Amino acid sequence: MQYIYTFKEGNKDMRRLLGGKGANLAQMTNLGLPVPSGFTISTEACNAFYKNHNQLNNETLAQLKTALDQLSQNVGKSFNSLSKPLLVSVRSGAAISMPGMMDTILNIGLNDQTVVALAKITANERFAYDSYRRLLAMYGNVVEGISEATFDTVIEDMKHQNHYQSDLDLTTNDLKQIVSEFKKVYINKLHHEFPQNPTEQLLAAINSVFESWNNHRAEVYRRENNIPSDLGTAVNVQMMVFGNAGKDSGTGVAFTRDPATGKKHLFGEYLLNAQGEDVVAGIRTPQPISTLKEAMPHLYAQFEAIAAKLEFYYRDMQDLEFTIENGKLYMLQARDGKRTPTAAVKIAVDMVYEDLISKQEALMRIKPESVQSILYPEFDEKDLANHDFVASGLPASPGAATGQIYFTAEAAKAAHDEKQQTVILVRQDTSPEDIEGMVVSEGIVTSRGGMTSHAAVVARGMGTPAIVGVNELQVDYQKRSATISGHQLHEGDWLSVDGTQGHIYIGQIKTADTVVNENLSTLLGWAKQESHLGVYANADTPADFSQALRFGADGIGLTRTEHMFFKPERLLEMRRLIIAENAEARQLPLKRLLKMQQGDFYELYKLSAGRSVTIRLLDPPLHEFLPHDEKEIRKVAKQLDVTPTYLEQRVDSLKELNPMLGHRGDRLAVTFPDIYQMQVDAIIGAALQLLDENVIIEPHIMIPLTALKSEMSWVKDLVVNRIEQLLVNKNVRLEYTVGTMMEMPRACLTADEIAEVSDFFSFGTNDLTQLTFGYSRDDVGSFMPEYIKQGILPADPFQTVDVDGVGQLMKMAVEKGRSIKPQLPIGVCGEIGGDPKSIEFFEQIDVSYVSCSPFRVPIARLAAAQASLRNNRVVSQTVSVKSVN
Ligand code: ADP
Ligand code: MG
Ligand code: MG
Numbered sequence: 001m002q003y004i005y006t007f008k009e010g011n012k013d014m015r016r017l018l019g020g021k022g023a024n025l026a027q028m029t030n031l032g033l034p035v036p037s038g039f040t041i042s043t044e045a046c047n048a049f050y051k052n053h054n055q056l057n058n059e060t061l062a063q064l065k066t067a068l069d070q071l072s073q074n075v076g077k078s079f080n081s082l083s084k085p086l087l088v089s090v091r092s093g094a095a096i097s098m099p100g101m102m103d104t105i106l107n108i109g110l111n112d113q114t115v116v117a118l119a120k121i122t123a124n125e126r127f128a129y130d131s132y133r134r135l136l137a138m139y140g141n142v143v144e145g146i147s148e149a150t151f152d153t154v155i156e157d158m159k160h161q162n163h164y165q166s167d168l169d170l171t172t173n174d175l176k177q178i179v180s181e182f183k184k185v186y187i188n189k190l191h192h193e194f195p196q197n198p199t200e201q202l203l204a205a206i207n208s209v210f211e212s213w214n215n216h217r218a219e220v221y222r223r224e225n226n227i228p229s230d231l232g233t234a235v236n237v238q239m240m241v242f243g244n245a246g247k248d249s250g251t252g253v254a255f256t257r258d259p260a261t262g263k264k265h266l267f268g269e270y271l272l273n274a275q276g277e278d279v280v281a282g283i284r285t286p287q288p289i290s291t292l293k294e295a296m297p298h299l300y301a302q303f304e305a306i307a308a309k310l311e312f313y314y315r316d317m318q319d320l321e322f323t324i325e326n327g328k329l330y331m332l333q334a335r336d337g338k339r340t341p342t343a344a345v346k347i348a349v350d351m352v353y354e355d356l357i358s359k360q361e362a363l364m365r366i367k368p369e370s371v372q373s374i375l376y377p378e379f380d381e382k383d384l385a386n387h388d389f390v391a392s393g394l395p396a397s398p399g400a401a402t403g404q405i406y407f408t409a410e411a412a413k414a415a416h417d418e419k420q421q422t423v424i425l426v427r428q429d430t431s432p433e434d435i436e437g438m439v440v441s442e443g444i445v446t447s448r449g450g451m452t453s454h455a456a457v458v459a460r461g462m463g464t465p466a467i468v469g470v471n472e473l474q475v476d477y478q479k480r481s482a483t484i485s486g487h488q489l490h491e492g493d494w495l496s497v498d499g500t501q502g503h504i505y506i507g508q509i510k511t512a513d514t515v516v517n518e519n520l521s522t523l524l525g526w527a528k529q530e531s532h533l534g535v536y537a538n539a540d541t542p543a544d545f546s547q548a549l550r551f552g553a554d555g556i557g558l559t560r561t562e563h564m565f566f567k568p569e570r571l572l573e574m575r576r577l578i579i580a581e582n583a584e585a586r587q588l589p590l591k592r593l594l595k596m597q598q599g600d601f602y603e604l605y606k607l608s609a610g611r612s613v614t615i616r617l618l619d620p621p622l623h624e625f626l627p628h629d630e631k632e633i634r635k636v637a638k639q640l641d642v643t644p645t646y647l648e649q650r651v652d653s654l655k656e657l658n659p660m661l662g663h664r665g666d667r668l669a670v671t672f673p674d675i676y677q678m679q680v681d682a683i684i685g686a687a688l689q690l691l692d693e694n695v696i697i698e699p700h701i702m703i704p705l706t707a708l709k710s711e712m713s714w715v716k717d718l719v720v721n722r723i724e725q726l727l728v729n730k731n732v733r734l735e736y737t738v739g740t741m742m743e744m745p746r747a748c749l750t751a752d753e754i755a756e757v758s759d760f761f762s763f764g765t766n767d768l769t770q771l772t773f774g775y776s777r778d779d780v781g782s783f784m785p786e787y788i789k790q791g792i793l794p795a796d797p798f799q800t801v802d803v804d805g806v807g808q809l810m811k812m813a814v815e816k817g818r819s820i821k822p823q824l825p826i827g828v829c830g831e832i833g834g835d836p837k838s839i840e841f842f843e844q845i846d847v848s849y850v851s852c853s854p855f856r857v858p859i860a861r862l863a864a865a866q867a868s869l870r871n872n873r874v875v876s877q878t879v880s881v882k883s884v885n
Helices: 010-028 042-051 058-075 113-124 123-141 149-160 171-188 198-212 216-224 290-295 299-313 340-352 361-366 368-375 381-385 409-419 432-440 454-462 518-530 542-550 561-565 570-580 583-608 631-638 642-652 666-671 674-690 711-731 745-749 749-758 766-771 784-789 806-820 836-844 854-872
Strands: 004-005 038-041 089-093 106-107 232-237 250-255 267-272 318-325 328-334 394-397 400-406 423-427 443-448 466-468 473-476 480-484 486-490 494-498 503-506 536-539 556-562 612-616 700-703 735-742 762-764 827-830 847-851
Touching: 004 010, 004 058, 010 038, 010 042, 010 089, 010 232, 010 328, 042 058, 042 149, 042 198, 042 232, 042 762, 058 198, 058 232, 089 198, 089 666, 106 198, 113 123, 123 149, 123 171, 123 198, 149 171, 198 232, 250 762, 267 318, 290 299, 299 318, 299 328, 340 361, 340 368, 340 518, 361 518, 394 454, 400 409, 400 443, 409 423, 409 432, 409 745, 423 432, 423 473, 423 494, 432 443, 432 454, 432 556, 443 454, 443 494, 454 745, 454 854, 466 494, 480 674, 518 854, 536 542, 536 766, 536 854, 556 561, 556 583, 556 847, 561 570, 561 583, 570 583, 570 631, 570 642, 583 612, 583 674, 631 642, 666 674, 666 711, 674 711, 700 711, 700 784, 711 735, 711 749, 735 749, 745 749, 745 766, 745 806, 749 762, 749 806, 762 806, 766 847, 806 827, 836 854, 847 854
Parallel strands: 400 423, 423 443, 443 466, 536 556, 536 847, 556 612, 612 700, 700 735, 735 762, 762 827, 827 847
Antiparallel strands: 004 038, 038 232, 089 106, 089 232, 250 267, 250 318, 318 328, 394 466, 400 494, 473 480, 480 486, 494 503
């Protein structure tokens, strides 16, 4: 069994065996780059070590001896030699990088004799003792478990006594004294001396690295990041090069592109006369890498060339570690660099233009959710650092907002309109009545509700940051105040909300602007070419739709007509309609609503410029449009010119125990056919208006809540008869389709029957999930977080499709539907339509398109492309995807 590989024997594809660091050190060696010689003890040796009761087995020990001899021969130095002492570093490195989990020890091989020898050979005593004190501290910490602070205090005291500013002020004598103090630490704490034998040092270091794989921190990190614990870590043993050898030496880290912006230039820092992690440790302030260009132009040019070579080779942005010893450059590490989402998108797009990667690879490299932060405003990082959040809730709608709080829609609107304030609406929950207050608010917070509560859905639709289900929040509407985790807040107080994280802060925090990102649009354009699924938007207003189009939506997959009734003058007519006692009294408000709706549809159709628009007929229970508390009832009664008692009676008569399961959707069509007829008139009227302008529109009309074929057939007849009558009157032809929402489990179970009378299906996953689980989507806030915490549910099924339950119903519906109509268009227009994991599933079951809120369109588009590429749908080129970073 080969347990040890020299850097010459390995390559970048051997990371499972050699760890990421080892594989890349080997690769750089084989690319001919200046890498100090060394070898890697493999992850297999690590696992053998555990099997052998945390001891290196004899085979590994024998191979280690050979490898050391070979290394000594190669570099002409050896352990304990007084003319050419060999010093090595012992560096851990697992297959998947685990930052800060494992440890590195530098300068192994130094002892009381070799330190004197090193001082003599280099004629640099200071350097020799600086290296020795580092070894004593690192070894003491990593192998012996003495706290870093114990050693740091010795140095700090020394600096303090002598009024030194920096480590560089420490003299040779100081360092010698530090060395002897450090040795005393060993005696005092451990009652034994620092081991003088280099081989003993090396073996102990290797043992500790292997043991550190199972330390608590590492285990926690692996659990959090789903890294299997049987991977093991590798250990790299590498000849030391010295960045602390003097003024023409140094150490640094650099990225081949700016990890914040993605801009193509070297980005990094270095320190002269320093070793190892001094740059990162913040002991001294490092220099920007650009200054190296002036300080050491040749070396900088060499480094630039190496950076370019590595990027070309790895085809990704690299994070590099280097050391300069007496004017000579050495490469110590290369890995794919971590980056912000903005940088990730720019780098992926740039690399396609540079011919480094294919478009498909660029698409696979971006995490769909990560583009959110490019689209939404976020808090200014510096300002945020000065604040702690006081409470958190469900992150219902992403983005950051800061503003003055109000507890009612009217107060919010007044503050916004009359005092030009930026406003945060804080409520127990919201209902359609609050819409005007929501529109003017920068952020919305509710103490109740789940991810698909009214507040959450509306906020996402508008792209307004929102947090719902904040248990630590109590709102007192009477006193116009609220308590958040014990803090008392009044109307007009400042509050800041981070809807991406679900965090609430008291006070004002600056936000950074959302910029329209050109690179992202380029990437989304490629995504569209690659994806098999269409991506549509749920949009209720021209403003929503424009937003969706800016984000590249293919059209509208869902227009919720009820959302058009929320403007004050419309709400009034809607209310007039609802309180009417008979068909005759409904005539006038219907006529007025028709005019307004037709205007809306005309505008949407016009904006659509040929893209498909699907309009859903009225869905919610009617009482949602009515006022509830006494004061409101009095006010509305006055507006409607009826007595409060009469209005109260109507409100009462419409009250339902379970409105979600009550008189809504197509059930309204059966009982109030004139409402659906009015909506059909408005839709067809708008299309005919455009026909007069030579714009051909094909209306898609969607019926909500269908459970039965007979029901769908009844409503469809109502709709179709009305349309045909309109067309006959006008003596024109118009293509149109009438389809159904699939949101009742019964509809999925009988999808073949329903397909006979439907031109298309569109899954309403909110209701379907609600009914399949029997969870009220407005009340899940009270138990869902606990279900997820306890692992009873893997995720909120209102956010990520429940593949095994709801997903199976959907699959069945697709199969049954297509068994009757093979070309049946099938969409998903619930909230889940924008969720990447769910999209992957929808792609597998052959859904034709998803539709989601405008702000999720880019995420969905990217996820759809990735799903198609993964499922091998439209791949035009081989795609290689790096699995681990
Ligand atoms: P990490 O995984 O925490 O980055 P490393 O193993 O990369 O730890 O070691 C940290 C630093 O130690 C390196 O960036 C480098 O500066 C220094 N180092 C490691 N090995 C050597 C070596 N052989 N010669 C000089 N410096 C080294
Ligand atoms: Mg490193
Ligand atoms: Mg529904």
